Amino acid sequence: MDFLARATAIVGGAMVLLRRFGAPNTVAVGTAPTIPDAKKQGIMTLKMPTAQGWAPGQVPVAAAGLRVNAFATGLQHPRWIEVLPNGDVLVAEALQQASPPKSLMDRATQATMRRARALGISANRISLWRDADGDGVAETREAFLEGQNQPFGMALVDGTFYVGNTDGIVAFPYQDGATRLEGPGRKLVTFKPGGHWTRSLIVSPDRRRIYAGVGSLSNIGDEGMEAEEGRAAIWELDIASGAARIFASGLRNAVGMAWEPVTGALWTVVNERDGLGDETPPDYLTSVQDGGFYGWPYCYWGRTVDDRVPQDAALVARAITPDYALGGHTASLGLCWMPEGTLPGFPDGMVIGQHGSWNRSKLSGYKLIFVPFSGGRPSGPPRDILWGFLSADEKTSYGRPVGVTIGPDKRSLLMADDVGDVIWRVTGV
Template sequence: MSGTTSLLARSVALVGAAAVAWRRRTQGAAPPPAVGDVPQIPPGRPQGAVPTLKMPTARGWAHGQTPTAAPGLTVNAFATGLKHPRWIHVLPNGDVTVAEAMQVLRTPKSMFDHAMVATMQRAAAIGQSANRITLLRDADGDGVAETRETLLEGLSQPFGMVLIADTFYVGNTDGVVAFPYTTGATRIDAPGRPLASFKPGGHWTRSLLASPDGRRLYAGVGSLTNIAELGVEIEQGRACIYELDLETGRNRIFAEGLRNAVGLAWEPGSGVLWTVVNERDGLGDETPPDYLTSVREGGFYGWPYCYWGQTVDDRVQPQDAARVASAITPDYALGGHTASLGLCWMPRGTLPGFDEDGMVIGQHGSWNRSTLSGYRVVFVPFANGRPTGQPPRDILSGFLSPDERESYGRPVGVEIGPDKRSLLIADDVGDVIWRVTGSAA
């Protein structure tokens, strides 16, 4: 970054800090977290041309330092020295694949964008993407991977991964690609077969989830912009979840109006698809909350016209009254700007002290609020196929320094470990895959 660009970024950041201080004085005490099935969501207050911008500086973990596990649990490094690990997939033989990728450095488009890019560089959230998938193997079962091989390289910001029979599917930012794969292999050299094309850029992650019968894939494709400020036409085919039929090759939009649906998981009792969604920015610390929701076939969830049901976002013009009227209210709020990305189903008893079924969520952490949120791994308990309404419970925390000015790590993807008695977490700032187990494991 040039000296001129750096100075401009610092100037915009100072203006942003002043705006944050002004908002704190004029808007009173910070609102309580908007969480649960009936969240208290403050009225939206548009932040204007200089929205709140606050992120911790990436520091990384010192030797021997780890996140803080919940009481009764312990955490160890399953693998270290990776390059921005984002997503995890556990293969049937116990091997673990890790997608290493990140948002690509871009040319800023405005004064605020200069500050945004500089802040993201400082937070290790943007840069040169590794564009590879690494295979990890813990053959002796001691909870530490002793084998590390490059399974695939030269990809395009890979994220989601699924193995079905002898085919390994990868969600690149520009589409889904299928590779032939033999169980136990540590490298794929065969060319990939394109299955679907997506528009790259913006929210670049492309999560993948197989249907229980292995006949379909579901893929999350995020929006290009915050509130379709470049027009709704450019957002066609985005802010949705796709369904890909692996037998016919056809794909379709399964549900839409989901600004950035990332993690996908099945609730096994009901067979219903669930996702976590990152909502829009620029309306306040808790407005609107990110959320966990079941996904209805053909459903519309509001973006960009409205949020949390039919709460209209007046910044979006022109509005669409019919679309607003059809918007589905999400099931469970996760708090404002937590950047909830990772999602997996965790059956009761997987970890000691977690005696209910539920969803595990990796909260990458906020940038658009005056006080930080997220930066932790949480558990949302379920009963009868739905969240119970109880607050989320911490599984892993301690990703921030005590003054919250630095981040040791940021959790992203979550997955049940090969032994079914542990949890794996991708940490893209710490460059680590963490493993959480019972204290005696």
């Protein structure tokens, strides 16, 4: 497998060099992005840095007026964060697991992902971290919940703790201050596992519903649309009745979700399809309409048809154009609303953890960014909060941003880094 990874790197490097000659000079970002015409890659660009982690004393670079410190270390692929009302910080530790490869390309991809620490044995647990003295560094760690199936999203509502496993939503009784949950839990909703395996959760403002992101199995419905049934969607669970339904669809891989307080709209970040070029199509941030269809797999950024896919003209005609482009293949995953005053110099807006690309000749993402909002809408270009996760030559990653949330003190951000195995804390200087 090491030989295959090296061979893939050599071949992939040659393809990357060839494709850089025709790579676009502009980035598809904002409310009216310039999106280059699609260029079918045939053999997809496969460029992923080798995971190295952070050297002692090394930290990400923070924007002017901000500082960053390690809130928690020694985790095993931390992906998502939930802050409990008492200030305890929960971290979902999970990893993509290999399925049987069906082709040489599958084998090459898996070898590359292992080198990037993006594939392996999943810890399948949620850990609890407590910063009792409030100095911004957790002193205690507990195994809060173990034996899960690639846990990701978490939510607490009225004494019940909900977990978004890859195969569904599970509920556990919870008492304030608990440091460990026991038992198998109660399965409320079943999802198809695998593929884009993450299942983020968010509770509605009235605490009556839970929304869950369920990604597609494949890039563009490669195994047929029957295999994609119930996927590429955001689901809604009515807590009282237990009824679940698809709230919005055509979202290839909607991961982070957040509520925008001015309009009350649900927003999400979506990872778009691969194989059409460095900036085509861009990942995006968008509000989500009940019953809305956002194009996947038939079209992208509104009604731009992907002619690799057998078409459905009626669905294309319904496709909603996203609100804000985030650049091609940035792998924007984490999302939270950040009110003005949380960090000095930042107004209201959305914070986004960009895990970073693999399907482009020049890497993108690998940073924590901020999109300002005004009147319930994006109102300007993105600003970098943290960067420095990637070496200058793009060959090594020290870390990769994933989930982000407001810290217990309401004056900080917490961000999961699944290559550095760290939870970073960002505050004012």
